[in-house]
Amino acid sequence: xxxxxxxxxxxxxxxLPRAACEPSPAPGEGDGREASHEKKMSELFESWDTNKDxxxxxxxxxxxxxxxxxxxxxxxxxxxxxxxxxxxGQLDFEEFVKYLRDHEKKLKLVxxxxxxxxxxxxxxxxxxxxxxxxxxxxxxxxxxxxxRRIRRGKMFGTINFMDKDGTxxxxxxxxxxxxxxxxxxxxxxxxxxxxxxxxxxxGDSLTVPDEFTEEERKSxxxxxxxxxxxxxxxxxxxxxxxxxxxxxFMQVHGSKSNNISILTGFKQMIKEGGIASLWRxxxxxxxxxxxxxxxxxxxxxxxxxxxxxxxxxxxxxxxFMAGSLAGATAQTIIYPMExxxxxxxxxKTGQYSGxxxxxxxxxMKEGVIxxxxxxxxxxxxxxxxxxxxxxxxxxxxxTWLTKYAKDTADPGILVLLACGTVSSxxxxxxSYPLALIRTRMQAQASMEGGxxxxxxxxxxxxxxxxxxxxxxxxxAPNFMKVIPAVSISYVVYENLKRVLGVTSR
Numbered sequence: 001x002x003x004x005x006x007x008x009x010x011x012x013x014x015x016l017p018r019a020a021c022e023p024s025p026a027p028g029e030g031d032g033r034e035a036s037h038e039k040k041m042s043e044l045f046e047s048w049d050t051n052k053d054x055x056x057x058x059x060x061x062x063x064x065x066x067x068x069x070x071x072x073x074x075x076x077x078x079x080x081x082x083x084x085x086x087x088x089g090q091l092d093f094e095e096f097v098k099y100l101r102d103h104e105k106k107l108k109l110v111x112x113x114x115x116x117x118x119x120x121x122x123x124x125x126x127x128x129x130x131x132x133x134x135x136x137x138x139x140x141x142x143x144x145x146x147x148r149r150i151r152r153g154k155m156f157g158t159i160n161f162m163d164k165d166g167t168x169x170x171x172x173x174x175x176x177x178x179x180x181x182x183x184x185x186x187x188x189x190x191x192x193x194x195x196x197x198x199x200x201x202x203g204d205s206l207t208v209p210d211e212f213t214e215e216e217r218k219s220x221x222x223x224x225x226x227x228x229x230x231x232x233x234x235x236x237x238x239x240x241x242x243x244x245x246x247x248x249f250m251q252v253h254g255s256k257s258n259n260i261s262i263l264t265g266f267k268q269m270i271k272e273g274g275i276a277s278l279w280r281x282x283x284x285x286x287x288x289x290x291x292x293x294x295x296x297x298x299x300x301x302x303x304x305x306x307x308x309x310x311x312x313x314x315x316x317x318x319x320f321m322a323g324s325l326a327g328a329t330a331q332t333i334i335y336p337m338e339x340x341x342x343x344x345x346x347x348k349t350g351q352y353s354g355x356x357x358x359x360x361x362x363x364m365k366e367g368v369i370x371x372x373x374x375x376x377x378x379x380x381x382x383x384x385x386x387x388x389x390x391x392x393x394x395x396x397x398x399t400w401l402t403k404y405a406k407d408t409a410d411p412g413i414l415v416l417l418a419c420g421t422v423s424s425x426x427x428x429x430x431s432y433p434l435a436l437i438r439t440r441m442q443a444q445a446s447m448e449g450g451x452x453x454x455x456x457x458x459x460x461x462x463x464x465x466x467x468x469x470x471x472x473x474x475x476a477p478n479f480m481k482v483i484p485a486v487s488i489s490y491v492v493y494e495n496l497k498r499v500l501g502v503t504s505r
Contacts, residue, residue: 281345
């Protein structure tokens with residue numbers, strides 16, 4: 001929870017302009033206190049300068065700060081990057097002092113923005129208010145827990161950490177001393193560790209869109225992130241396409257009388273069309289990523305305005321509402337591609353020569369309405385999937401921050417992958433019966449002699465013949481693809497970020 005307080009400061013700092021003027025002193029801050037502060041900074045630098053040559057390098061800085069610092073991973077390098085003006089890999093006292101003074105200006109702006117009643121102190125209620133304005137909901141007791149934890153006090157060299165006077169409020173000098181050696185670029189990224197990102201591509205199209213910061217919007221970084229996420233999704237879907245085809249195959253052809261296992265299913269598909277047949281339908285599945293992502297993002301931004309939120313970040317309920325409506329909008333527009341994907345996935349050798357041939361034959365034989373078969377269960381399925389996925393991810397995130405975030409809000413890649421995998425899997429379990437019925441409705445007309453049932457009719461027929469478990473036929477290969485899909489997406493995304501120059505995380 002202590003990291004939540006750093007999170008508040010970093011996020012406001014990201015939204016505020018960088019000040020060039022020296023801010024006025026906070027109430028109660030006199031010349032004596034400033035002199036004491038500068039003396040402590042001098043003593044701190046001297047403690048790092050172990051060989052007494054007036055200079056400190058990165059290894060020496062990291063080694064000297066290890067016993068007491070709460071620096072994020074890579075913070076020392078970031079501090080050197082910001083303050084080492086002559087780029088010699090060493091920091092002298094003059095450079096160190098200039099960095100501190102520049103950094104204090106930014107910290108003062110953040111402090112003033114958090115100090116809602118302008119009394120020169122930040123209390124628990126102001127923490128709650130500030131976080132709510134950023135789209136993060138915490139209770140007053142959680143905010144007080146932040147202050148209580150900080151109140152216990154760590155030592156920052158010769159400087160006590162925040163709330164040194166035990167008042168359960170924080171004044172400017174305590175705020176400054178606590179954050180002084182957190183480089184702004186590093187602290188600002190804390191929230192981005194926890195964005196429910198497009199890198200977690202498990203092949204489903206019902207997830208809530210990403211949130212982007214104001215800085216990402218203005219710099220165009222959001223477009224690079226979407227491009228990297230889309231490309232990562234394409235590679236991920238291609239890598240797990242055989243399991244996706246197996247899922248669809250079992251959903252449509254599996255029954256109590258025709259019990260298809262994963263092994264026998266793969267044998268049948270390979271026997272009918274060879275190894276290459278395992279990737280049938282993957283082309284349209286990859287192609288639809290771009291239009292769907294673009295439509296969902298644009299719809300999400302417009303719906304946010306209709307909701308009436310002035311915040312850059314939305315609360316969880318607003319995100320769910322806006323995300324669900326954006327997902328429904330995108331699915332409505334690209335749904336014909338979903339139908340084509342199912343038909344191409346289930347096609348027999350020689351049935352269609354390609355996507356255009358598939359679309360032409362569906363239109364000629366069944367008419368335009370065929371491209372929207374299964375649309376209703378698909379739209380209904382957005383609500384349980386997106387709602388549960390988002391709610392569980394937020395719950396896991398807040399649990400980790402509350403119980404395990406001590407000196408850093410960076411959860412590490414394993415925690416991020418685990419949270420994304422668990423939340424997506426839970427969303428799939430909730431919406432899977434609707435996904436199965438959607439797929440059956442999309443495929444019905446291509447099955448010669450088969451009945452053309454409605455959504456309710458299909459539901460009754462499946463439960464009557466196969467029992468409730470029949471609604472989950474094919475879920476095994478669906479679960480099997482989650483971990484490799486997420487892992488492949490992450491690896492590709494991280495590499496593409498470097499190529500595209502994405503620097504937000």
